[in-house]
Amino acid sequence: MNNLLAPLQSLTKGNWFKLICGASFQHLPTVRSLTIAYTLAGADCIDVSADPAVIAAVQEALQVAKSLTSDAQERGFNYKGNLPFLMVSLNDGEDPHFRKAEFDQTQCPQTCPRPCEKICPAQAIIFNRTKDNFSGVESQKCYGCGRCLPICPYDIIYTKSYISTPTAIAPLVISTGVDALEIHTKVGRLAEFQQLWQVISPWAAQLKLLAISCPDGEGLIEYLQSIYNLISPQSQQIIWQTDGRPMSGDIGDGTTLATVKLGQKVLAANLPGYVQLAGGTNRYTVAKLKAMGLLNSADQAGTNRHYIAGVAYGSYARVLISPIIEQLETKEVNPNNLKANIHLEEEPELLWQAVELAHSLVSQIKSQQER
Template sequence: MALSLSCCTSLYIHNQVRLSNHVNIKNNLKIVKNLVHSAGVPSIAIPPQESLQKGNWVKLICGASFEDVVDIRNLSLVYTLAGVDCIDCAADASVVSAVNEGIEAAMNIVPIRRPWVMISVNDDEDLHFRKAAFDPLDCPLDCSRPCEAVCPANAIVLNKGDSLEGGVINERCYGCGRCLPVCPYDKINAVTYLRDAVTTAQLVRRNDVDAIEIHTNGRQTDSFEEFWSGMGDSVSNLRLVAISVPDVGKATTTVMNTMFSIMRPNLSCYNLWQLDGRPMSGDIGRGATREVLAFAVHLAATEDRPPGFLQLAGGTNAQTVKGLKEHGLFQTRRNPDDGILTGEISNSCNSLIGGIAYGGYARKIVGRILRSMQSQHGLAYIEDCPAYLSEALREALALVGSVKCYVHPGIHQE
């Protein structure tokens, strides 16, 4: 009897602690809700296609090779609350599910417009589709392990014992390549891969994928045509098709027009051209965004480019909006009659630049908060740690708000 009573008492205390924690979390989430509402996110969060037309579209790039589902879920939750229009992720079923779970969790905190979910694929070898690989047993014990120090994703962990153990955490590696040149023994390799059209088509037919981005090398279109053909009628399920193109000089618009002619017969949704200025470098510094700005200036002034929205990526960071403003391209519309730049906003035509995609930089500013949370709470859901969620949301609101033009005294704007 005493034992039974003791068990009941213990269970009662346990349930009371759980209830108390739930109440504390619920109360602390009010701060998160107030942040979202005071920034004006729900009132500004228009349908994604309208954001493209207005020129204030924002996409979060989780990373075409980044497959850490816990981080991806938490990043998706934070940036959904911040009002992004699209979340771009690896073409992997578990990753897509993690993105959608994060979105749903955010919408349970604040009723907000759902961003589109985009998967990234490639038609040929591409920097975004690779992983670092090496055998830690081949590493000398006295190695200073510079690879571990430079990895922005904390994807390399080496433990010293009788030999070095650990190596690359495959799902965390997104192929930035920073570790390759710093290895003093040249032990690290880049393993590249292709996303096949059949598997991609299966993902696209899911009801929780809205868009696809195809990375292409911009030099020839045979592989693009083969991939597009392999997608078959699955493209009819999409709201948006994006093509990520590098700047290859005068040939850029020629290649873009050829790809558009390939897509056009069965393209039944919006299309977008992602101007990939300096891939995998959004977290390097102030100079990282110059190449994509130059690319945008060039294409915005080009008359023979194919239809479709233009969006910046590759080197985008906190300086990108400032650069667009300096070049007269931020939320600026083209006069359809004379083709010159004009500062007048008109509903009769789209913005010259539809918006901005943030990748490495967006992940970095929130990722350091996720790392701090995990050091204290392990692999936690960020909404269960409202203090960290508030901190992460402030960072995300400042970045997204620079494009969306949020106004809030607690959010730093450039």
């Protein structure tokens, strides 16, 4: 199989796996490590912030993963050297995926128990960091989940949202070889979506894949149909990403129910393209899809389209690998280590532990066609 076609083949089979690094997550060492681990585990797509530094880090990581193909195979992983699609995200309006938490640490009382620090899944909230005495939100690590907002006893944490600028993204796609684009939208924002699309459309045809991410809302199907009517002249494949409970997959197994339900709703509409789950996805998602008969069985691969084509994992996938990343960061601050950053591939034991963890998640949906 042509390496460039492998991810699209996964969509057709119904065993597509996407890693969501985060539309506003810009911590380069973590993005790099996640990309290597999940690529070697067999991911089909890496979804990242539309940030030049993040894109460059991912592209470097993809080549590192490809160079480790033989090592992965020797260790029993079914990685064939295929590179996943590199996807970047844009938004047509305010969206929780495109925001950062902030607070003024001077307003934080010394007696505060700091529940924000404990609840942050990205470990982005820090108090009195040793090396620079920093307190506050480490912006590059924050991906906008908002869990710190209601838990602050003094209500001093707030968020700043932003809308990505498509005119700045277009040169990135043209010059850096981004394969896919995801547009985050909401029901009722067709005019805003159209304005964004007018900027994107001249260069969108060169993409291999276009994803539309939208949460539920009254008139959802009609809204998605209007979007399809607007973008349908383009030739790339289309994914409808059902964003059930955004950035909640690591909270508990039950969070997946919202995205499965939403996936069923969009699937029943028979829109052209593929339906892929996101938002609340975790270890329970594939089991739930299997139990409900929503995955394509191995003996029917490619013969019908009335199935969930894939699953995207964000917070759950990142938290799954976080123990390895924490160990890597611990090595970096070793006073005897003169190197600022240690790359995951430089620590083979940690590398293959990370790949094993990633594979435990990727293999859930891949086993649909590999058994």
